[in-house]
Amino acid sequence: MQKRYVPIILSYGLFLGWLLSFPYNGPLLEQLLAPYDLAIASYSLTYTAIPVLFLIGYSFFSIEEKYSKSLMTWSLIVSMIGTLILFLIPPTYWYPVLALMGIASVLYIISWSYFYTMEIPIQQKLQVMALVIFTGNIIYYILNILTWLPTSSILILLELILGASLLASSRTTITQPIEIPLKNRPFPTKLIFITCLFLFLININDGLSFHAIAPSFNTLFPEYSIYYGILPYLTVLLLLFFLGQKIPLMFHVFIGTSLLGLAYLSFGLLTENLYSYFLTDTLLQAGWAMMDLVLWTLFGLIASIYGRPLKITGYAFLANLFGVFAGGLIGVQILAKMDNAYLISAVFSVSIIFISLMLMHLLNQVVEKDLGSKISSLSETPLEKNPLALQLPQTELLSKRETEVAELLIQGYTNKQIADMLNISENTVKTHTKKIYSKLNVSNKRELLQLSLLVNK
Numbered sequence: 001m002q003k004r005y006v007p008i009i010l011s012y013g014l015f016l017g018w019l020l021s022f023p024y025n026g027p028l029l030e031q032l033l034a035p036y037d038l039a040i041a042s043y044s045l046t047y048t049a050i051p052v053l054f055l056i057g058y059s060f061f062s063i064e065e066k067y068s069k070s071l072m073t074w075s076l077i078v079s080m081i082g083t084l085i086l087f088l089i090p091p092t093y094w095y096p097v098l099a100l101m102g103i104a105s106v107l108y109i110i111s112w113s114y115f116y117t118m119e120i121p122i123q124q125k126l127q128v129m130a131l132v133i134f135t136g137n138i139i140y141y142i143l144n145i146l147t148w149l150p151t152s153s154i155l156i157l158l159e160l161i162l163g164a165s166l167l168a169s170s171r172t173t174i175t176q177p178i179e180i181p182l183k184n185r186p187f188p189t190k191l192i193f194i195t196c197l198f199l200f201l202i203n204i205n206d207g208l209s210f211h212a213i214a215p216s217f218n219t220l221f222p223e224y225s226i227y228y229g230i231l232p233y234l235t236v237l238l239l240l241f242f243l244g245q246k247i248p249l250m251f252h253v254f255i256g257t258s259l260l261g262l263a264y265l266s267f268g269l270l271t272e273n274l275y276s277y278f279l280t281d282t283l284l285q286a287g288w289a290m291m292d293l294v295l296w297t298l299f300g301l302i303a304s305i306y307g308r309p310l311k312i313t314g315y316a317f318l319a320n321l322f323g324v325f326a327g328g329l330i331g332v333q334i335l336a337k338m339d340n341a342y343l344i345s346a347v348f349s350v351s352i353i354f355i356s357l358m359l360m361h362l363l364n365q366v367v368e369k370d371l372g373s374k375i376s377s378l379s380e381t382p383l384e385k386n387p388l389a390l391q392l393p394q395t396e397l398l399s400k401r402e403t404e405v406a407e408l409l410i411q412g413y414t415n416k417q418i419a420d421m422l423n424i425s426e427n428t429v430k431t432h433t434k435k436i437y438s439k440l441n442v443s444n445k446r447e448l449l450q451l452s453l454l455v456n457k
Helices: 003-021 027-036 041-058 065-088 091-119 122-148 151-170 189-220 222-227 231-246 249-269 274-306 309-337 341-370 400-410 415-422 426-440 445-455
Strands: none
Touching: 003 065, 003 091, 003 122, 003 151, 027 041, 027 122, 027 151, 041 091, 041 309, 065 091, 065 151, 065 309, 091 122, 091 274, 091 309, 122 151, 122 222, 122 231, 122 274, 189 222, 189 249, 189 274, 189 309, 189 341, 222 274, 231 274, 249 274, 249 341, 274 309, 400 415, 400 426, 400 445, 415 426, 426 445
């Protein structure tokens, strides 16, 4: 893992930790509301609903990538000010503040996706995303334990996390961009639509979990819920960091969806005892760990192939937040108006999982077609056949070593990385590169990638 990836990992990882712990149905938001004897649902739904409306409008226009870092900075500043205000004013006046924070959060994540797309090589995207999500959730886990702290201490911790994210964001950079001809590649409309539809369906259950399963666990098993809680999630993320590339990407999606289905089935059928809790929570957290990691990596891969990372991530978050909002709304209504609410929630969730599994076959077909049947595995090294590697034309003109160097160049690796992979010096890489450009009649890496893209249309 390259040191230059650290700011990209920490910037979003820290921000994600703040988001999960506080405004996004977080335990610290619930703790802040406790003295007022108010439910968290309406406030967390506000934080979700307004960004959905914003993203619907955003889908009709695009933000230029050159503004990404500025948007990240201002989004973090808005989040820091908003956090301070929520701690100082009564909950009656929280709604507009949460709405602005929700929009700022969406803009931050969309802008961050540009650096993730352009700087992280395709082969390392899954591992980097695993570290990002792990960082955010380990912060959430620690802060969930520290809810007993005084309000002032919690505020300081949240501001320090956002400040650290601001510092890391200021250091994000693109040193060796993956060159993508943004205007020359057709937009993958069908691929994006099917993937977003799947993401929407799955996240209906996520919203339902926040307002049905999680509250029941917190009520029945408060101590176990705090300390065991997301440990299965963190464990699976670590396993996928080390082993995830050895498993076909869409197989992750199938296993993750199946685990979620078993978790909701367990929640509805088993009795309210500790063994049922451990079984349901373990299945649920393991399933969500796989789904979160793989689906967000998939969107990063799509952006790496087709460009337009801000646009593609915007569509992804619209599907994600709309699903969470819809599921949360359904969960609130079920708990408030129906008997046997938990059983009904489980039946509804299992039905959504069934529909998602039916859609998965179409999703797999579209992924295979639009990404050239190369996304089934990320385990092989670039020197072997990379499942996402683009093929070069006129390879008969190149020597074996020049072909290896050229294939690594179009995957976005730097001269130093190529030198390390091939056990040669950087000067030798530069010499091979000049010969490659000369033989293929191109003048730079961008033209080399464009040439390979034309061949792989």
